[in-house]
Amino acid sequence: MQTFTVALAGNPNSGKTTLFNRLTGAHQKVGNYPGVTVEWKEGVRRLQGTELHFVDLPGTYSLTAYSEEELVARNYLLGDQPDLVVNVVDASNLERNLYLTTDLMELGLPMVVVLNMSDVAESSGLEIDTVALANRLGAPVIPAVGSRGVGLDALLASVLDVLGRNGDQPRPQVDLGQEIEPRIDELVREMAERVPQIPSRQRRWHAIKLLERDEKVVGELGRHDLADQAERLAGELDEEEPGTSDVTVSRHRYAYIGHLCRQVVRGTARPGRDLTDRLDAVAMHQVWGVPIFLALMFVVFNLTFTLGDPLMGFMETGIAALSSGVSALWPEGSTSPLRSLLVDGVIA
Ligand code: GDP
Numbered sequence: 001m002q003t004f005t006v007a008l009a010g011n012p013n014s015g016k017t018t019l020f021n022r023l024t025g026a027h028q029k030v031g032n033y034p035g036v037t038v039e040w041k042e043g044v045r046r047l048q049g050t051e052l053h054f055v056d057l058p059g060t061y062s063l064t065a066y067s068e069e070e071l072v073a074r075n076y077l078l079g080d081q082p083d084l085v086v087n088v089v090d091a092s093n094l095e096r097n098l099y100l101t102t103d104l105m106e107l108g109l110p111m112v113v114v115l116n117m118s119d120v121a122e123s124s125g126l127e128i129d130t131v132a133l134a135n136r137l138g139a140p141v142i143p144a145v146g147s148r149g150v151g152l153d154a155l156l157a158s159v160l161d162v163l164g165r166n167g168d169q170p171r172p173q174v175d176l177g178q179e180i181e182p183r184i185d186e187l188v189r190e191m192a193e194r195v196p197q198i199p200s201r202q203r204r205w206h207a208i209k210l211l212e213r214d215e216k217v218v219g220e221l222g223r224h225d226l227a228d229q230a231e232r233l234a235g236e237l238d239e240e241e242p243g244t245s246d247v248t249v250s251r252h253r254y255a256y257i258g259h260l261c262r263q264v265v266r267g268t269a270r271p272g273r274d275l276t277d278r279l280d281a282v283a284m285h286q287v288w289g290v291p292i293f294l295a296l297m298f299v300v301f302n303l304t305f306t307l308g309d310p311l312m313g314f315m316e317t318g319i320a321a322l323s324s325g326v327s328a329l330w331p332e333g334s335t336s337p338l339r340s341l342l343v344d345g346v347i348a
């Protein structure tokens with residue numbers, strides 16, 4: 001039987017685990033990634049003489065190395081080389097979710113995109129042109145409603161189809177603009193010569209991470225002098241555009257995504273901002289965010305003491321009463337071990 005490994009990657013709450021459970025049913029193993037508290041989940045699905053090993057990766061917004069989850073996800077994708085990535089995208093939050101998608105595109109792995117939460121997108125009046133999106137991403141795009149099992153058959157068929165084509169299909173790239181692209185090219189050429197152990201399809205991703213001054217990648221490639229060259233190029237970017245080079249790269253990435261969304265999303269109604277967005281607009285405000293946070297912390301501390309004090313009084317009186325009540329079951333001055341156990345041990 002042919003065996004393939006398929007990794008599920010996506011933002012937190014995009015529905016990865018829901019899909020994973022539907023895809024693998026009861027055939028799951030749960031554990032931890034070595035050395036970290038991030039959960040590892042693997043499950044098997046057999047169909048048409050093929051064994052698909054699904055891995056439910058931790059939810060991440062990007063493949064930077066800011067958190068354990070991100071590091072785990074990207075180390076897995078870089079090192080273990082799954083045969084395919086199923087990128088679970090929350091269709092009702094397309095723009096935000098596509099950031100990770102562009103990161104995944106650069107890793108060069110075969111990919112299938114699931115537009116999950118299609119029901120939510122639809123009810124908020126969003127219409128996504130899946131054919132256009134698939135063309136732009138160079139990967140099949142499958143609409144789904146994971147919680148109701150809608151789209152699962154199409155997803156599995158698409159996964160088998162892409163695996164069957166086996167071989168690197170040319171894939172459209174995220175265009176990061178004329179300041180960044182030539183510098184990526186330079187690093188990719190250099191990498192091909194000096195660090196042949198990096199698979200060719202991963203070169204672009206490594207080059208971008210070098211320009212972003214990603215500590216892990218700079219550390220890894222420092223031995224090959226590439227880090228110096230990258231630092232020079234990143235320094236040039238620092239001078240040409242406002243902000244540091246990593247900010248420049250993500251700004252261009254967002255510009256690309258914004259442009260892409262304008263092409264593939266038709267909103268029959270203006271997407272209603274949900275409660276989280278409206279709260280964020282206030283609580284994450286550039287100026288008022290921190291004062292609001294401090295004020296809330298002040299309220300929480302105050303409540304702890306003003307509400308806590310009388311409650312503590314109640315508890316103390318109650319326990320004292322219970323304790324003397326139980327004590328009184330024995331004659332005054334008794335040294336019964338049971339009395340001591342109950343009064344000094346259990347109740348105290
Ligand atoms: P994960 O963090 O990516 O693993 O997301 P989960 O699988 O835990 O899903 C987050 C929540 O979204 C759960 O409450 C799911 O029941 C719900 N959910 C998953 N898929 C869909 C969907 O297609 N539509 C809707 N409306 N809810 C979904």
Ligand code: MG
Nearest residue numbers: 016017018059
């Ligand atoms: Mg999950």
